[in-house]
Amino acid sequence: xxxxxxxxxxxxxxxxxxxxxxxxxxxxxxxxxxxxxxxxxxxxxxxxxxxxxxxxxxxxxxxxxxxxxxxxxxxxxx
Numbered sequence: 001x002x003x004x005x006x007x008x009x010x011x012x013x014x015x016x017x018x019x020x021x022x023x024x025x026x027x028x029x030x031x032x033x034x035x036x037x038x039x040x041x042x043x044x045x046x047x048x049x050x051x052x053x054x055x056x057x058x059x060x061x062x063x064x065x066x067x068x069x070x071x072x073x074x075x076x077x078x
Contacts, residue, residue, distance in 0.1 A: 001029040002065040007057075014056035015040050030067040041075045049073035 004022045011020050015038045023033040034053070041049040050071055060066040 002060055003029065007032065007034070007060070007066070010060060011036060011053060011056045015052060025068075025070070030065065032066065032068070033070045033072075035072040035074070037074045037076060037078075039076045041073055042077075046073065 004024065007022055008020045011034075012018050015036065017038050017040065019037040021035040025031040025033055036049075036053055040052065044052075050073060053071055053073060054061070054069075057066055057069065061069075
């Protein structure tokens, strides 16, 4: 389990300008819908954008604090 603020902090540690919206899908604090908007995504494919976010979440995914993430990424201009 992980609090939304802690999850947001993990993402912002890797992507400092990220706007992060989080929805706990199940109420169990381990299944999330996450939307990330960042200028760091400019010129990157959706796959590359998602890899940046998943890199930020890798430890939380590995240790079970996060079980599932439905991810949406956009650039600032989108």
